[in-house]
Amino acid sequence: MKEITCIICPQGCRLRVDEDRDFEVTGNRCIRGVSYGKSEVRNPVRILTSTVRIKNGSHPRLPVKSDRPLPKEDLMEAMAVLDEVELEAPVNRGDVILEGILGTSVNIVATRDMAK
Template identity: 40%
Template structure:
């Protein structure tokens, strides 16, 4: 039996979770303080996901970049592939919060969206 320790980020408590497993099969999750911690440990161990936040180059805007994020978390293993795609993007202003910059990032089914309104430069 192997053991993996992780810190839960599901709530402000920050519990130190312990996962006992053999390979990818979980036998026990211990030391969680709430149901959120239990779910977090299961997901983090079996298929960790993250929301990506970054910027994209912006043409004709009063700022050179617009902040963006993935609409939903994506598998951690896809982050570098997604960032490579995002680094090549350049979009035209104006943009609004929620505008889809790129759909179905790297085949994940997750969209990249703007998180700030930026008008066209005058």
């Protein structure tokens, strides 16, 4: 049994998710809590947002994100990979900075333009 807070709306129901009973969700006040509770316990994922170094840009850091969610437990490892990245301006919003981080099919993309 896992206890989590539902984040679908600000009420923040305390959900109890039973792994032994096919991820049965209780404690939800609405139907949306069921699918959130199941997926959050089965396979918790997060979009990673951070920054990487950039040379000759208008700022020393370029904001980036993963174009799809990563497993929650991989976030710190992905941060270590981003720490090694150094780019050169200019960069455009949406440019792929890093393909397939940590052997996944998830790309790291720039989230802003950065001129020289």
